Amino acid sequence: MLKKQLFIGGEWIEGSNFKELTSPYSGETIAVIPFASEEDVDKAIKAAVGVKKTLKKMPAFQRAEILENVVKLIEENREACARIIAEEAAKPIQTARGEVARTIMTYKFASEEARRLPNEMINMDAAPGGEGRVAYAVREPAGVVAAITPFNFPMNLVAHKLGPAFAAGNPVILKPASQTPLSSYFVAELFDKAGLPKGALNVLTGRGSVVGEALVTDPRINVVTFTGSPEVGIEIKRKAGLKKVTLELGSNSAVIIDQGVSLDDIVDRLVLGAFAYQGQVCISLQRIFVHESRKKELVEKMTAKVQELVLGHPLDETTDLSALISPLDRKRVMEWIKEAVGSGATVAVGGKSKDNMVEPTILVDVDPSANVSCKEVFGPVVMVNSFSNWQQAIEMVNDSEFGLQAGVYTKDISKAFMASEELEVGGVMINDIPTFRVDHMPYGGVKNSGSGREGIKYAIEEMTEMKLVSFKK
Template sequence: MSKIVNQVKSTKQFLMINGERVETSKYAPLYSPYSGEEIAQVAMADKGLTKQAIDAAYNARGVIAKMPAYKRAEILENVVAILKEKSAEAAEIISRESAKPIMFAKAEVERTIETYKFSAEEAKRIHGEMIPFDAAAGGVGRIGYTLREPIGVIGAITPFNFPMNLVAHKVGPAIAAGNTIVLKPASQTPLSALFIAEIFEEAGLPAGVLNVVTGPGGTVGEAIVEDNRISMVTFTGSPSVGIGIRNKAELKKTTLELGSNSALIIDKEIDIDQIIDRCIMGAFSNQGQVCISLQRVYVHEDVYEEFVTKFKENAKKLKIGDPLDPGTYVSALISKGETERVLNWIEEAKDSKATIQAGGKLQDGILEPTIITDAGRSLKVSCQEAFAPVVIVNKVSSVKEAIKQVNDSRFGLQAGIYTNNVKNALYASRELHVGGVIINDVPTYRVDQMPYGGVKESGTGREGIKYAVEEMTEMKLVVWNQS
């Protein structure tokens, strides 16, 4: 097997604090999840350097807060233009550090460009509203209105699975709203964040507005969450870490995008040929390492056998291999530890009454797309977040039964339903206990301007630029007495 990543040389990566590249006393090797070779030496910040980054952000907050909206928008538009020019380089960075197949890395860069474009537009649309004070007897002779003001310093902690676009979903709205940021990227994917910081510097962002601090979550993340100068923490990652952040954040505002085991309902009379490609994408794109990856499918008994047959046939056709090969659809999971965890879950399913219809084993160290049927509700592949190319398919007799099974989960990010019945679609939209119901598509559907977030252990707050800006600003009331 050819490994294109072998051509890449290891490079030293520094912190970005107050517009300067800062060295540290310790560096850690960054290895390709696919080839295992070293691709970078990454600076490891301690609490002192993290505090230095918070100092820089705190001192720069007045600069960006007082900057006119059109100037903030202009900087974000500059980022869009530069990233378009460097899109091929950006996609390769994502693919190298995360083993995301290049076809999906390119799509992520395109979405990142859109996210910053939406942020530039939203910077010019931040406004309050007039309050009808004379609606109350005590309000006669007064006028009032609200303003949206920057919240201050935002601590952003981002995951590995979309290392460029999920950074954009925090950095873009923060700058649009006039905030400063201390960003801690995932330990496996710091290169994308540092690359974007350089682009912002080139785009004209003032020093100190965006600071990137790489290092252990227990050191850097905790220093961010515990510092009283941080006004808000926005986090995407596991429920256990997110709950810990919320417990430590005290009165800081928090937006938490946590886990999921997203489900799809397929009603009777659905043309399976029309939906099979979308189901393959939903389940296996980016190796299933997507917060809204399709993990559970509940299929009406009338079309169950046809769906399982066609789903596994198409899954077996997917090309497995080098993430930089344009034809690769599935590559390595983010770490060997994650691979072992998922293999153990599959073994648990094998030991029960479940059937492995496809995959379930490694091919050159890469987990094959795996389809499991008749999986019990208590199995880890059913009730926990797999974050891997693993999907369960179970038979149901009605949409009502399917909805009951979908809701039988500690998570509630998004769910999808394919149906030709309007009543069933409306019923699902009411009864599914999730943050987003996607009708006639997989739950993996997302465009970057829509509100995105979940209920239960899937988190709190909403992303999507307009909605993130609301989270990242404070409302102020102004009242004038005209008498």
């Protein structure tokens, strides 16, 4: 049986406590994972602090080359990476391969950004008293980064933490999700081979109450970047003090569909956005608001497409959806479906579960106060409600504690601009689903969806400090 070790200071360290890692699909044990203690966290922080000056003084081209080396190593191990993701996260293998491709692109962007950190000249004589001075502002690494990542994209969301951190010259302590640590340990091996200085990357698995708590509260940590639930994110923000904090939290992303839109052209995108990786995506399409004249047609077309989806083993090439990440999540999703039906919703398709899998489910006419409407399902469930006018649709989308991304389908450019201005979200996708993301764009939300932005260039800004240098002639 595969038994993993902690990665601290460039060395593999035996843990004192271990826990079996089981497959979300079969329940079989796939590895034994170490649980870090507070002493292990302290060792990792000391290792990261010890390499801060080395990384800060490392030329940009060398940091870029290390990231380029990682790109090559992942490319050489594409299938191995995909299988790790599929096994530990129950992500269908085709979807896992897509994540690996995105991970490669994320590190490519990071290597490019390492070579063009944004420094600028300041025209000091623009103000009285500034004559005879030359000044410039530089971006310097903020220091030790604590990266806490979720299970749903165990390689690419890790890349969104490690890539910008190393591009900027920061060491990292990575705490991956308890269900998906194997991806992070594999990536640590690749960075070690790529020439990253020892101590620049440390990987600690274990309980959030031990590892996460220690990282967030320790004064030697300079930056905390977290992707996960709003409840945990709010606690991190409260405990982090003056540390720089980036939070990418939850959502119940919505799309508005105008009456003049061709449903045949968008139905495949809607089904993909709602059910890719069992809906366990931060920007998964959860709420659909369609003009009342098109609701019946849309539900019929989506239902027909959903009935073609295949549930099964994540390593089966034909599988579209597999198991949810845990039995507790399956139970919660089924309870929320039942609650929605109890408050008047209709199940157009799905609504049942088998083993740890939930059928892709479309709910129609959902009460806005139901959990599947106002909370984050993080499961294969989408609701379809109707609107009569455009302003009403925008208000329906905004009636949420979340605001990550939203989609808008319309042929009316004035409606598109109106939506772009009035939707309370971090990103508006015109004529696409809210689930769209490429890895260099600014990505993040408002309200309970978080603060700060990812996307390599923008994450680097979150992980650096600006220093002004002024010369008097």
